Amino acid sequence: MQFQPKMTVAELNEFxxxxxxxxxxxxxxxxxxxxxxxxxSMKITEKDLRxxxxxxxxxxxxxxxVTAYLLILAHIGKVALAVTTNLNINFLNKPVHGDLIAEGxxxxxxxxxxxxxxRIFSVVDHQLVAHATATYSIPxxx
Amino acid sequence: MQFQPKMTVAELNEFxxxxxxxxxxxxxxxxxxxxxxxxxSMKITEKDLRxxxxxxxxxxxxxxxVTAYLLILAHIGKVALAVTTNLNINFLNKPVHGDLIAEGxxxxxxxxxxxxxxRIFSVVDHQLVAHATATYSIPxxx
Amino acid sequence: MQFQPKMTVAELNEFxxxxxxxxxxxxxxxxxxxxxxxxxSMKITEKDLRxxxxxxxxxxxxxxxVTAYLLILAHIGKVALAVTTNLNINFLNKPVHGDLIAEGxxxxxxxxxxxxxxRIFSVVDHQLVAHATATYSIPxxx
Amino acid sequence: MQFQPKMTVAELNEFxxxxxxxxxxxxxxxxxxxxxxxxxSMKITEKDLRxxxxxxxxxxxxxxxVTAYLLILAHIGKVALAVTTNLNINFLNKPVHGDLIAEGxxxxxxxxxxxxxxRIFSVVDHQLVAHATATYSIPxxx
Numbered sequence: 083m084q085f086q087p088k089m090t091v092a093e094l095n096e097f098x099x100x101x102x103x104x105x106x107x108x109x110x111x112x113x114x115x116x117x118x119x120x121x122x123s124m125k126i127t128e129k130d131l132r133x134x135x136x137x138x139x140x141x142x143x144x145x146x147x148v149t150a151y152l153l154i155l156a157h158i159g160k161v162a163l164a165v166t167t168n169l170n171i172n173f174l175n176k177p178v179h180g181d182l183i184a185e186g187x188x189x190x191x192x193x194x195x196x197x198x199x200x201r202i203f204s205v206v207d208h209q210l211v212a213h214a215t216a217t218y219s220i221p222x223x224x
Numbered sequence: 225m226q227f228q229p230k231m232t233v234a235e236l237n238e239f240x241x242x243x244x245x246x247x248x249x250x251x252x253x254x255x256x257x258x259x260x261x262x263x264x265s266m267k268i269t270e271k272d273l274r275x276x277x278x279x280x281x282x283x284x285x286x287x288x289x290v291t292a293y294l295l296i297l298a299h300i301g302k303v304a305l306a307v308t309t310n311l312n313i314n315f316l317n318k319p320v321h322g323d324l325i326a327e328g329x330x331x332x333x334x335x336x337x338x339x340x341x342x343r344i345f346s347v348v349d350h351q352l353v354a355h356a357t358a359t360y361s362i363p364x365x366x
Numbered sequence: 367m368q369f370q371p372k373m374t375v376a377e378l379n380e381f382x383x384x385x386x387x388x389x390x391x392x393x394x395x396x397x398x399x400x401x402x403x404x405x406x407s408m409k410i411t412e413k414d415l416r417x418x419x420x421x422x423x424x425x426x427x428x429x430x431x432v433t434a435y436l437l438i439l440a441h442i443g444k445v446a447l448a449v450t451t452n453l454n455i456n457f458l459n460k461p462v463h464g465d466l467i468a469e470g471x472x473x474x475x476x477x478x479x480x481x482x483x484x485r486i487f488s489v490v491d492h493q494l495v496a497h498a499t500a501t502y503s504i505p506x507x508x
Numbered sequence: 509m510q511f512q513p514k515m516t517v518a519e520l521n522e523f524x525x526x527x528x529x530x531x532x533x534x535x536x537x538x539x540x541x542x543x544x545x546x547x548x549s550m551k552i553t554e555k556d557l558r559x560x561x562x563x564x565x566x567x568x569x570x571x572x573x574v575t576a577y578l579l580i581l582a583h584i585g586k587v588a589l590a591v592t593t594n595l596n597i598n599f600l601n602k603p604v605h606g607d608l609i610a611e612g613x614x615x616x617x618x619x620x621x622x623x624x625x626x627r628i629f630s631v632v633d634h635q636l637v638a639h640a641t642a643t644y645s646i647p648x649x650x
Contacts, residue, residue, distance in 0.1 A: 102275060133243065133244060139285075140282050140285055143281075143311075144285075168312070169312075170454060170596040171310070172616075190636075194503070197598050197639070215598060215639065309621060309643070312596060332456075332494075336645070339497070355483065355499065357499060359456065417527065423595070424570035427566055427573075428565075428566035431566065431569075451598065452598050452599070454595075457591070457593055457594070
């Protein structure tokens with residue numbers, strides 16, 4: 083894999099708390115950083131649930147989006163403020179009530195655009211519940 | 225337009241509150257139903273904001289998703305429990321702090337799948353801030 | 367609408383033939399340019415058909431892609447070489463055998479990215495057969 | 509992996525030639541079938557090229573689409589006529605002139621919908637040139 087991380091898990095989680103203080107309300111954090119990859123876990127609470135005990139679409143969207151964000155930050159360092167330009171998500175299986183884990187993989191890390199693949203699993207039964215592809219725009223270095 | 229609504233705005237908002245009680249936390253409701261179309265407004269609160277006062281991606285995603293859901297319900301009636309299978313969203317312009325309005329249009333209303341186009345505007349400056357295409361799976365009638 | 371075309375239909379079709387000579391094999395051309403919009407027609411031949419007389423997915427993809435390309439060119443002028451970065455297409459109804467017409471609309475025309483909405487209709491029965499959203503990357507002006 | 513193929517590579521390529529005779533013009537065929545996966549190669553000819561020697565978007569789209577189709581057929585057998593309902597493609601790197609190889613993976617194989625991940629590589633330099641997610645609708649068994 084040609085991608086090399088520029089931050090450790092501790093540095094990444096620390097940096098996100100600084101620049102993005104409201105992130106605490108989402109209850110997610112990076113678990114592991116690999117070359118070109120990341121694992122992010124998310125605690126599910128009552129407000130994430132839908133009738134029948136399943137997890138809401140917006141909750142899975144927000145996990146996919148933040149996983150791509152953390153993945154890119156981990157590989158470009160503390161410099162840039164990337165923003166989502168496109169996110170395509172497929173909901174594959176209804177998740178049971180329980181925490182989620184997301185695995186993100188860099189597909190491209192260009193000067194202007196980064197593209198990430200994100201797979202979301204239930205920690206309860208390890209089922210793949212959603213798949214997303216996200217594009218972030220990377221602002222020009224100053 | 226070949227699509228005919230089966231519910232009024234009042235019936236739709238009432239029905240959603242019944243089957244989906246936690247919807248109240250999102251602060252959205254249908255404003256107008258047209259043949260093949262809908263307008264949905266969403267109140268933005270502190271928890272929807274990101275650094276700099278802009279509105280978060282998950283908030284816009286949840287508005288796009290619920291607009292497609294309300295649009296489909298309005299045209300198939302109280303019978304079915306549709307679920308999102310795919311949602312593709314493009315973030316076009318950073319919204320300023322203020323409420324949002326979404327315009328949904330049916331592209332297809334088949335027996336098994338419905339496809340909707342959703343455009344999200346800021347009520348402050350009327351700028352188009354996001355565009356989404358959503359596919360819902362419609363369960364077989366019993 | 368805030369978008370203003372910079373080329374006429376004749377200038378656009380002429381320019382495309384020059385820079386993109388193999389475009390002739392596709393049998394499409396711009397019909398009309400509007401502020402923020404375009405109409406492109408495409409002749410369907412035997413090689414575009416699938417069993418049962420319907421039109422192939424790749425043919426509709428190529429019409430969606432070229433419509434976005436022509437739409438952007440018409441609004442930025444002869445300067446830039448834009449490339450597709452993302453295209454999301456929903457196939458809505460099986461087209462009958464017959465020519466296609468595409469209507470493209472600019473959703474965003476930024477310095478780096480342009481986003482277009484494209485709807486494809488059959489000229490035979492005016493049915494909406496496909497809907498696409500395309501993102502193009504615009505290279506920096508030299 | 510929970511997916512089990514129902515056809516060999518030889519059976520699959522034979523079946524496609526029968527039901528889809530014009531497939532020969534595209535110059536692709538399945539190379540390998542794995543549980544939940546497939547590899548498909550595509551010969552690139554003059555008509556697939558764009559100015560500068562790169563490969564056209566519609567060519568990569570058609571490879572992504574057929575890879576998903578072959579992947580699903582290989583896992584549901586000769587029974588059903590699946591059709592593409594959605595395809596989202598990201599163009600990541602400009603392919604050099606040379607043949608392409610696609611790796612498809614099943615994300616979901618439901619009764620009504622199948623969702624596939626497809627990655628397209630250049631055989632010349634092994635670079636990832638495009639990534640697609642495709643949804644197929646599977647008709648009800650008779």
